Amino acid sequence: MVTPSPSPSTGFSYADLFAGVGGFAAVLRAMGGSHAYAVEIDRAAAGVYARNWDHDPLGDITEDANDEVMTIPSHDVLVGGFPCQPFSKSGAQRGMDEVRGTLFFHIEKAIRAHKPTLIVLENVRNIAGPRHRHEWEVIINHLRDVGYQVSSVPAVFSPHKIAPEHGGAPQVRERVFITATLVPEGMVMDPEPEPVVLPPEVQMDREWDLFADLPIDDTAHVPGTELSEDETRWINHWEAMVQVMRQWRQSQTRTTGEALRRLPGFPIWADAWVSERQREALLDGAPKWKADFLRKNFDLYDALRDIDPKWMSTWLTEVRRFPESRRKLEWQAQDSESLWDCVISFRPSGLRAKRPTHLPALVAITQTPVLGPLRRKLSAREAARLQGLPDTFDFGDQRDALTFKQMGNGVNTGVVWNVIKAHVSRDRHLLEGSAQGRALLSAVSEAPSNPRVALARAAVSEFTVSAPA
Template sequence: MSTEPAFRFVDLFAGIGGFAAALTAFGGTGVYSVEIDPRASRVYELNWGHSPLGDITHDATDSVMNVPEHDVLAAGFPCQPFSKSGAQRGMDETRGTLYWHILNIVQAHHPTVLLLENVRNLAGPRHLHEWQVIIETLRAEGYRVSETPAVFSPHQVPPSRGGRPQVRERVFITATYDPDGVGDDFAPEPAVTPSTRIDGFDPSSEWSLDDFLEPDHHASGCELSTAEKLWIDAWDDFVQLMWEARQGRRLPGFPLWADAWPTTAAKAAELAEQIDSHETPSWKRDFLTKNNAFYDANRQVIDRWAARWGVFTEAFPPSRRKLEWQAQDTPRLWDCVMHFRPSGIRAKRATYLPALVAITQTSIIGPRRRRLSPREAARLQGFPDGFTFGTQPQAATYRQLGNGVNVGAVWNVLKAHVSRDEAILKTTPEGRRIITAVLDAPDSPDGRLRELFSSR
């Protein structure tokens, strides 16, 4: 890789450096980064050589601009509520939000490409107003940006292209500076969509989670407690009993809740009263009715199972008396990926994982009989094994990875965007350098990142 920077980038709300990983692998050089969390900043410093610790609300204001000129602006900005006061639309309505500080930088420097990322909900109906404010303010600054959200997940991309077995839908806002309207003759479509399939990859059948996991059943700090093993053993027995009792028919898709089964006359009367009550929400009536019917059809097997495992004792708190089966024809619970949730034990096929989250719902890998390790979680976000988290607690690492952007998703989104706007980018020296760096880069960032971190 050339030692000369292909382009300059800034990394806002930098976290531990998901954007930095992708943009550095493309040959870019960071000229400014900022992150308010001290622990995340320390991890960033350990891996990228400088600390981003700071506050964008101090560095990009009406009167202060500490962000230098750059070619690519990347930001996984938090989605704060936008003010809806007043009848005006546009700039005034972004004040008081972190997006306003991004807009200050855009107005000061007009970088060639913008690459913004946010949670899937930003493109939902509850945030239509905020979405329109972002699109309209960027267009007012001369940017070509699609009004249709670009929603993308790393599980849509094959591993050869930097994809990962993690369903992590995020909204990407990609924009190209086009003050002269070079691209006005063709409407800007989103660079990617939820239906994008690179190289015809089928995520429903072609992923192997094992490729990203350690072979060992043991990983320090990832062990299951005795109680957790008991809960899984009990429901694993339940799953196998139901396969036999139902003659190979899969479990129903609605949550199975032991406390909603009429196991005694008193409970049956109580549940019947709830079902018949107009005060019970329709969704709950439906839920109770289905559980009632399921129990009636399998009463003898369920009663013996519940007694054998003590399901209605203190050993099973209410949230562990629920099973959300989303694993289709998987024959055993221990063959699944699981999450302990307030709504119950959720089980999925061990193909790809739900999104890593910044809370304590770390995936349990049934075949490994333990939780996903921090290193495995880092792999699922696209970081090479040489990426270090220092000596911080594992909980901090899980939280940072759950808050982060997926490297392979960034890589493929930027490639798609540059390909879409190539005709516009060709008109400026900065744009031509970005084209060369991005479109001539390998299909995947993985090789370059392994090389980069192995040399440190």
């Protein structure tokens, strides 16, 4: 592991667990913190961390913090986005019955050994859900047992709820943050403190404009973002159907006098556009929610088929050559006029179309959004912006797929920045009770409200240690 750097007398040191490419490090470095320790088991992510933060974190926390070994040095702040797969809705949700779900106990060993002043842990929202209530209570109770003031009420934050001038980003990414302060000797722990909340002036109060607010690079020619022939064909084919549905809606408006500009909001399944004699087989044994959607699709098909039966037959013949997930459309773009006006995601549930306001959460598995107006995909650099990383952040020459994976596994710096500032404000009285707390309070309180410039200055542009081979 790396040799720890000394903490400046006016600043603080941090330990960065499950460090990824360094989202937490970006924030803590920008707030005046110095590196004490970092660990990341993924070789590619560790290489990016080393490239940007001067330290090679490649290692395994289970080898550095266990019953026999403690090689993590002393530090003032402990942070970590510990693995979310055991708690994620997209996983098996085994919680602490899964090996990765027990990694919290290695975090706890470092906490008990060094008693850092501040702890900030991040995970998926589902960790505080009903299926993981026991695990949630274990984490909260163990932190309190060590002497930390921590709320048992989940604090959920998303970058799209934070104004861009305070570090927000147009990405819906709800995450739970567990923030805890060490109670100084002689002071009393609040048995149930209020959860951390962001002040009103930080919160977003308007609709996002993805292209302007991120920003999106205004060009269709970004290497690595090209649509394949199949992807273009799928979109064009559904675009033809979108226009037919728009004509149908306009005819309904003329007939009823009621404005019906928006396309149907239920999932559109081309596989359900079948003859009446085939419908009972589809309904047989279907749960109620699916049967409702099937019947809506039957009615939609009947209405659209009346417009031009021959065209519909040709369209269906072609769409049935597509993969199953490309034979579905989720229209969430309200009254947008064209599929190409939208942000399009290729999902297992179909093509999802949304207005270009904000994007769904980046995920570690590749579901790169298509920027319809530019007829290309989101770039890796734009994905990094969604996580609040400056354009000076250096990913080297790694494949874009690795960068997307790292961003999907990472933390949003704007959220971390504001959560730390809000937590320090809430627990000011505790921090004033120790020298380490006062140094941390001073550094965080003096950090600007907009993290963007400070984050850009915190990054380094070249290796100062050898990256993992």
